[in-house]
Structures are given as C-alpha cells and as structure tokens.
Amino acid sequence: MRETSEQPGKRERILDAAIAAFSRHGFYRTRIRDIARAAGVADGTVYLYFANKEDLLPAIFEEVMKPYLADLKVELARLPDPCDKLHKLMEMHLHRLGRDRGLATVFQVELRHATRFMEIYAHGYLHDYFKIIQEILDAGRADGCLRENLDTAQASSAIFGMLDEAVTAWVVRGGEGDLSDRIDGLHDLVVHGLACTPADEAPPAGGTPPA
Amino acid sequence: MRETSEQPGKRERILDAAIAAFSRHGFYRTRIRDIARAAGVADGTVYLYFANKEDLLPAIFEEVMKPYLADLKVELARLPDPCDKLHKLMEMHLHRLGRDRGLATVFQVELRHATRFMEIYAHGYLHDYFKIIQEILDAGRADGCLRENLDTAQASSAIFGMLDEAVTAWVVRGGEGDLSDRIDGLHDLVVHGLACTPADEAPPAGGTPPA
Amino acid sequence: MRETSEQPGKRERILDAAIAAFSRHGFYRTRIRDIARAAGVADGTVYLYFANKEDLLPAIFEEVMKPYLADLKVELARLPDPCDKLHKLMEMHLHRLGRDRGLATVFQVELRHATRFMEIYAHGYLHDYFKIIQEILDAGRADGCLRENLDTAQASSAIFGMLDEAVTAWVVRGGEGDLSDRIDGLHDLVVHGLACTPADEAPPAGGTPPA
C-alpha cells in the first residue's frame, strides 16, 4: 500500500539520515545521494520534501528545537524557583545534545554552514530559547534571589555561551565522557561566580568538584 | 606586469584576501580565483604558499593567534592580580575580534568548516589559550581570591564560551554596537555570578545566614 | 475532485495545452507537468493518451493538418481555375497560421525539435500538402495558364518556402501585423516573377505566339 499522500516518516527519515551524514562528513562533503541511500529513498525524493540541500539545515534545526522547546516549557512550568528552573534548563540542554553526538555535531558545527545561519541564529527558535533563559533570570531578579543590577540579556547570552562551549568541547573530544556531569558545576559557577563568597566556608549548592 | 621577484607580504595579502572573502561569502562559496584576484596574484600562486584551499583556514587562525597570544602574555605578565589578568584577557579577546568583523566572522563561523576543525580546536593555539585562562584561575585559587573548590578546567571553558558567544552574537547582529562594552559586565558576571552576593543580603562581617 | 469517467476532449485539451506551452517556452523547456496542469489533468494522464513527450509533436501536427487539408480540398474543389486555386491555398495557409501565433510558433520552430522531424516532413501530411500544391501547378500547366517548361515539384517547394518564410518572419516579429496582407503580393510574385513583363520590353526572339 502506498499512501496517496506523502508517506509518513519519510521526511523524518531523510532528516535523520542527513543528521548522521552531516555529523560524520560535514555538510559540504555530504552528497544528497548518501542521504537518500541512508534514508532508503531515491535522490529525487529528497527534493519532494526539501527545496534543496541547504534547506535541510534549518529543517533539522526546527525538527529538534520544536519538541525541545515544548518539553522545556512544560518542565520549567513545574518548578517555581528560578534557580531550579535555570538548573533544569542547563540539564535539559546538556542532556538533549549529550545523548546524541551526531546531532550535537550538527548543531555545534554544521548548522553554521547555512547561508542563512545568521537568520536561524537571530530569529526563530534560538531567539525563543534566549528569551526563555532571560525570563528565568528576570523572574529570579524579581524574586530577589538574583542580583538586582543584572543585565539579564547579557547574562542569558553568557549562560548559553557556557552551555554551547561545553557541548562543543565534548563534541571535539569525540563525545567521550558524560556531558551531564557538567550540569552542577556549571550551574554553581554561573550562580555564584568564580570568586570566594564571603562565606566561603558554606558549601556551594550542589556543586560537585571534579577531580 | 607583475614582479618576477618575491613580493614581500604576498602570503599575507593572500590570507587577508581569504579572510575578507570567507567572511563575506563563506568558505565553500569562496573560490580560489576570488582570493587570488583580491590579493593581486595568479590562481596558481596561492598554491605556492598553501597546500590547498582547506589549508588557508588553519593558516588564518595561526596568523591571528600567534601575535595575539604573544601580546596577551606580555600584558598578563604586567599584572600581578589574577582578577586583573582575567579582566585583561577578556578585554583583549573582545577587542581583537571586535575591531574586525570580517575576522570575527571567520573565527566564529568559517573556521568550523575545516575538516580538521577538531584538531585546530583541541590542539595548538586554542589549546594554549585555554591553558592561559586556566593558569590565571589556578593562580587566583592559590592566591585565595578565587574559590578553593573551583574546577578551573571547566571554568576556563565556560569563560571562553561566554566570550565566544558574545562575539558570535555581535557578528550575527551585523557587528553593530561596541563589543568592548561587554567587558565589565561579563567580568563581573563571571567573578560574582548571578546570585545576590551574601554581602547584599547580610552585613559583610556578620556571617552568612544558613540556607 | 476530478471526474472518474472519461472526459470528452481530454486529449484535445492536452494538445492545446502543449501547443500553448511549446510556443511559449519551447519544446525542451516545457515540462509535462506544465502541460498536465494547464490541461487540468494529472501528469500520468498525459501518458494515457501519448506514448511520450516527443509524441506530442506529430500529434499536434496531425491534429492541425488533418482538418486543414480536408478544408483545403473542399475549397479547392470549388474553384476551377488553377490560379484561383493557388491563391486560395496561399490564403488558407496564411490564415490558418496567422490567426494563432502560438500554433504558428510551434509549426515554424518547435516541430523541428522532433527526432523524427525528417519523417514528419518527408512523409505524411506535409508530403500530401506538397502534392496538392504540385497538382494545382500541374493543372495550370495543362490548362495553359502556367508555363509549359515548369518543374512543378520544384515550384511547389518554392511556393511552400515563400509561405513558410512569411509565417516565420511574422512569428519572429512577434505576430504583429496581419499575415493575410501578404496573400496578394505573394501570389502576384509567384505567378509573375520579379521581372518586368515582356510586354514592357521586346520579346527576345520573334515574340511568343499567343495562346
């Protein structure tokens, strides 16, 4: 039986194949043929679902970000405390990419090949993501648990940068080690900073010093 | 008529042309011919200085990183205080890339196209850079101004991530605004964290109220 | 929803759509999909009526030539005088193509794309057409109104060439002007030639005996 309409899953299979191929050989060194073969479709079929090769990049991004952001919002809604929210966000970020090195590679490296990378970055899902981080920080500030004089826009960018770099480093290291191990350390760092707190004796919340 | 003899700076001109071209059109969409034309040399001449197109990427990286790291070391040697050193490093990082958007674009986006990006990243100059950051943090810990229980490897990665993201955001925004404006904010954030310092909540000398 | 049952005129609609599309974009630049869309049928349906794309060309030719030749024969039968017949033929030729620039374009330009153009040309309807012209000339010769020493095969080819060129020129000019305006001029030219009638000059040798 062939569906009259598009076969469900075919689009998804192409995207999965693209993620795998891009992460292994890079965007430009990946040929449409390889993706099609891996997805079990003909070359031309790729073009029934995507306008061209370049279009696969934002499609991958969207495919992953959409459910991720939806999940994230649900989880965050459950936690009243802004610091807990922040911890959860960092956790989910590192979990999502840390469980799939191929995907992480595409996100950290290949997505930047897009001609319209700038637009992907500046608008859409990534922009939403920054907003979510910033809202957490704003809530924390209103709550009194974060500093009054915090530039939350800059801080959310910095937090994203830390997470992003953690993922990139992990990808570059070959995906060895568990990215999730970083969560508490990063959370502690971002919340309390590098400096000795005046109460240096008090153990940092949840921070597990690595060896 | 072009000079028959060795032209000083020819290699440098090729690299400059490559930076400009890569930042404008991206690595893969840039043709050797465009670089050669912009550098005022013949196509084949590029191959007298570089093994192939791909080789231009690490060469650019090295060309910029080498003097940058040399300068950085000189400047850091002048400052005894680790926190000042850190501030200086952040300042120089943002200055170096913030004064040349083309270069910044290549660094933030195009360098990742290199097949051997992983190696560029994991070894060589970038590795040295991480080490320098980490040494500052180690010194700060020894000095007592930074937390004893600091994972300085992770923290240096996080600091780099913040800086990197700041540059990327600036590049994506089109290079508008002054990247240097971020220095103090980022330094403060990384040193003191997001949270209210206990000093804000309790008198400095009065101890820390238990959580 | 499209009719399940046979739709009258579907074949004709496909041919009309093909003529329009070929005349606008040329045979090779026209896609079956465009023809199908314009005809209001599915791509596959075209293949129920025609073996392949190439087959549309002779089909168009036949579709137009068949009724044209039938009409022509009827009209010619009405006229006893060979010169009148010739005039009528020229009139009908220029009328038929002059009233439909799209069709004319296909006839003058696109039909030549057929792999079997040679066969279309040499046999079938076009061959019949040449025969009809030639028969008129033969009748004229028998009748005494045309020159005794006329190579009617060559002359019919020449007459067709004149008409064909007139149509091509009109097509190339963009179809502006009225092709029918040419009828009398061409008829006069072909019947009397370029030269001054011998009446103007002295007959070369002893004059020509009146009929």
Add this chain to the structure above:
Amino acid sequence: MRETSEQPGKRERILDAAIAAFSRHGFYRTRIRDIARAAGVADGTVYLYFANKEDLLPAIFEEVMKPYLADLKVELARLPDPCDKLHKLMEMHLHRLGRDRGLATVFQVELRHATRFMEIYAHGYLHDYFKIIQEILDAGRADGCLRENLDTAQASSAIFGMLDEAVTAWVVRGGEGDLSDRIDGLHDLVVHGLACTPADEAPPAGGTPPA
C-alpha cells in the same frame, strides 16, 4: 607542450565539433562531453570559450555567416547586373550549405533551438543578409529590369524562403543529389514567375502591389 595563450584553433575545433554533433544528434541530445571529446579538449575547456551550451548556436551562426557575407559582398560587387547579382547570391547560398550537410542541418533545424533564435533571426547577420537581397532588388528596380511595383522587402523574404526551403528539403532527403542543380530553376522561377509570359495572356488577376 601546452601553449601559454589560448591554443589557436581550439575555439574553432570546438565549433566544428559542435556542428558535427548537433547535425547528427540534435542540439538537445548532444552532450558537452561529446563535443569536447570530438574537439580533443576537456569538458571544462568548452566553458573557457563559450558561456554555456546554448551560446554555441549563435557562435556557429556567426562563424559561418561572417566570412560568407564578406565573400558574398566581394562577388556581388563584381557584377553590374542586378539579375546576375541575384543569380550569384542564390548560387552562393546553395553552394555554401550544399557542400556541408552537417552545417546545413544545423542551419535549417538546430539553430531554431536557440532560446534567442528570434533575435538571431531578426537582427545581426541574417538581417544583413535580407538587406543585401533587398538592395539587389532595389537596384534592379532602379535599373528597370525588375518591376516598378515590387515590394522588395517582401520579395527578398520570399526569395530567402525559397532558398531556405530548398536547403531544408535537401537536408531532409538526406543530402542526396546536388543542391546546386536548383540554382537556375529557382532563379528562373523567381524572375519570371509561374505564368506564361503575359505576352500570351491578359494582365494578371488580383495582383495587388503592396505599398
């Protein structure tokens, strides 16, 4: 040994190969590779001389027409009598194409595949050619040997049509027979027309001289 500058004749060899290939397989069925192979160059070399495949068509046309028109003008200048000039033109037309069936095929069939066929036809060399014919007829009219009431623009088009059709018919017949045999017959026909000289009969019926 490879020439530093463009190898003389390379462009010409490509054009010759293109003529041969187009005439044998048609424009669209000819692959660049075939042309390149036949010309003894690499595929890419074709693109050093021509912008794209389509560009080969006008280049062929020009390559042939330029020397042809030059020769033609020289020959015509030698002959004082307009009727002799016309005879010479018809002779040269049929000779030029009649001695090279491949070229004739390209001229009669393949050139029409050009997207810009209309422009090739309407302007440039072909336009010049029409002008030359018309000038001969104008001279003949002034001279008194051709009819006073002749629309020389239309007549030149008609003459070209006759010649063109003669060549097409010859091409379609497979190039058998000698095209030059047609010269005198066609010249006679065009000069004197089909009809018995008017000395025999009454003035022509229906001939309306155009403005």
Add this chain to the structure above:
DNA sequence: GATGAATGAGCTTTCATTCAT
C-alpha cells in the same frame, strides 16, 4: 617564483516516466 589556460572529477538538480492505489 609566478602565471593562468587547461583539466576533468564530481555534484546538485531536473524531469520524463512508472505504477500502486
């Protein structure tokens, strides 16, 4: 060292055609 004409492998994309429904 410098040149740039020449090379040719390799890729994306198109589109005529098929066939399960």
Add this chain to the structure above:
DNA sequence: GATGAATGAAAGCTCATTCAT
C-alpha cells in the same frame, strides 16, 4: 480511466588543482 508520489538516470556546469612556460 485517473492519479501523483516516487523514481533514478542523466548532464550541464563548477572550480580546485596542475604544470608548461
């Protein structure tokens, strides 16, 4: 008969690289 999603062969063109001069 009608459909249109799927197919996959095919080719125009690009461009990194070479090498005779």
